[in-house]
Amino acid sequence: MSDDSTVPREPVPAVVPPPAWVPPAPSAPEPPRSQGGGRAFLFGLAGVLVGAALAVAVMLALVVPGERTESPSSSLQQTATQTAPASIEVTGDVTFAEAVAAKATPSVVFVQIEQLRFDPFTGRTVARAVGNGSGVIIRPDGYILTNNHVVAGADRLVVSIGAEDVTATVVGTDPSTDLAVVKVDRTGLPAAEIGSSAELRVGQPVVAIGAPWGLEKTVTAGIISALGRSSVAESASGLTAYTSLIQTDAAINPGNSGGALCDAKGRVIGINTLIQSTSGAFAGIGFAIPIDFAMGVADEIIATGRATHPFMGVATATIDESTAQRFELPVTAGAYVQSVVSGSPAATAGIQPGDIIVRIGNAKIESVEDVFAAVRSHKVGEQVEVEVVRGRKRLTLKATLAADTGRR
Template sequence: MTDMHGVTPEGGAQPPKPGEEHAQHTAPAGQQPSYQQTYQQSSYQAPVQPQGYRAPAPVSVERKSHGLRTFLLAFCGAALACVIGLGGFAIWQAATGNSGGSSDDGQHTQLGAQSSGSVDAGDEDPTLAEAVAKKALPSVAAIDVYTNQSSMGGLYGYGYGSGANSGADSNTLTQSSLGSGVVLTEDGYIITNNHVVEGADALKVTVGGEQYDAEIVGTDPSSDLAVIKAKDASGLAPIEVGDSDELIIGEWVMTIGSPFGLEQSVATGIVSATSRSQIMDSGTDPFSGQSTGEPTIYANLIQTDAAINPGNSGGALVDADGKLIGINTLITSYSGNYSGVGFAIPVNYAVNIAQQIIDGKTPTHAQLGVSLSTVNAQNAQRYGLPADSGAYVARVNPGSGAAEAGIEAGDIITKFDGGAVESASDLMLAVRSKNPGDKVTLEVNRNGETKEVEVTLGSDDSSESASTQQQSGTSQESLLDRLFGGGSGSQQNAA
């Protein structure tokens, strides 16, 4: 018999006899039990009688029968012995930490919270991803971008460089990057990211197995959105549009696009978070050293762990019904590739911008009508400002919603609709999340006194923007120079 505890008797002794195994468990730690001693302790010898001893004559005794009482007493004694034995064994187990693989008797201490009810996930359809992909894939296009100069590769974390010949003739179109897009109409209007098509001299799109030449219809760099048109296209499959305002964290989603040029690729995940916002500074042209445009404002982005890689930009984020809920746009990554944190522009916002472009309008956004700088503890102490955080109003545009509400230069805006404003960027993102005509409440610190002001947001249409640019001259720059000790170029933000 094999010793299950990995110990064998000394000297090759025989296994214990029945009834002796318990000695193996109760022997003191580090000491082997003596099987011989155990056996001797249980033996019996008759006592020796003295010489000349005569046994007394037998006495006849009449015995009364107490069979039932005897049986009951014996049974109770045996039961009590079992209880004592089991109790002692349980105490020994608790003291040694040996569970012995025994089954749970329900008497142990509960670790962690008790269940508050089961999660009813419903019957998961194993073909869900297949069904969604079948519905949405025909509505997602691959976009090839061609330029007249040597390829610079895709934008970091965004596009996907093709490695075109750096010595190519400047008059020869070469593929410089690629991305994805989503079909909005049967006749070929496709929404994508502005950074996918920015600087393109020619475009080709592949959708539904067919390739088309394409042209840019319009762009909105500040939102990183663009609309292109597949030439001579008809009968395409427009995607079904969902409602990004109804998204729930944890909801199942799928990304569709052309990561690294691998067309018609899908990946699944969940909505990790909503209302992620950030501002990306304008880039710089590596040849001229000039700014490539205005900052891009990403408000209320959808965060997902479904894979988004270079080439996925402009592609679709769809829900479990195959409806478009976002345009894949950004990733957070140290390598430039998928790291589990990607972002998409909400479809409600994106489609509104696309509709304006298709209608031939210049896309507009909500605007407060002020020029801002960030207040922090350092400049507040230096210049004696009444607040150590917020958005300092450097200028109020005449005729704007801020001007009509009584906002003045020198005010420090500290709250927007009840939410704290820590910087000029915070206020810009808060304004961009609204629509022209919306009413908002600002908390303003003016010369140390706090007041609430209701403002009706205006629109940053082309005429107002042009007027603002003409009026943001020397007086504004001198104000910022005086207040913050530097040029307005790096300090000023418009909202």
């Protein structure tokens, strides 16, 4: 396997899927697989945090099976056709959350996922709502940023903008980062003000906006609980790297996926994506993809239809303590290099089959997932140090990462 793929794994106990808001209930997931040692408990496109000192729980992708929950029309829905976000002003008894909601809510849309089914009674193909998520309008000419797991498997997407339901088309998806861009044929939309995730602080107030359980334009408030969380998850399309996630205690639930995490000035600083929970419902720990990274992926998708990522060119397998003892390896944790892609950055750096990777950059390597996450935390063209164990020697090699174009 290459550094953007996975290897066979031993089964771990099955996890609980997020509960459905309305029927039909989702089919039971197959038991997830782990790299050994109980490192990862997965559901859908979500995984337990890598390298974070957290209690074992389940990381869940936030998509609600079923149809939307109808909510009464509101002034926020009525203003969703404005062409620019409102200015934010906290005065008198107006809280920051009220001001943020007034400014940012019109830019967050409800995304309904539909699949086409043949109806034997009518002899026609009909569309059936099978789930919902959220999205953020990033350009007034109809471009909307959301999660890949929101749009994956959809035959048709319907986006609610104000009181209008509009069919959306997928511009491009990037399963390896769980991001996607869709577009509606509309202009003059209320594009969100995009902030920056570069100078966020733990403890600063935030607001999450989305459609949990199908409840459109739901606003919750909290703080940034932590920064720099990382996670790797496995799906049918390969591995997904969640790097430098924003952790928040603002309540987010299934249906919030693709929605906005905003700062106190109403600027979008993250795309709500995952929760950590043993029940499938919010338990005080949610995660958002930083907006600086998300917009970089979105801009590339809009320009080219896809996103590129750093590539090193190694096929690895996880080494744990039992494997190390069985094969008398010199270390008890790392990523064993099974093969090296000819002409790849790894080959140029001198990495060889049989090497054990124990560090990439500043990241300690203990598994295949760690290799994937570490490579993805860098940029194309960046030179990184790769520490390997070869026999009884430790070597520090330097690899200049290339683009993964055509390697998916």
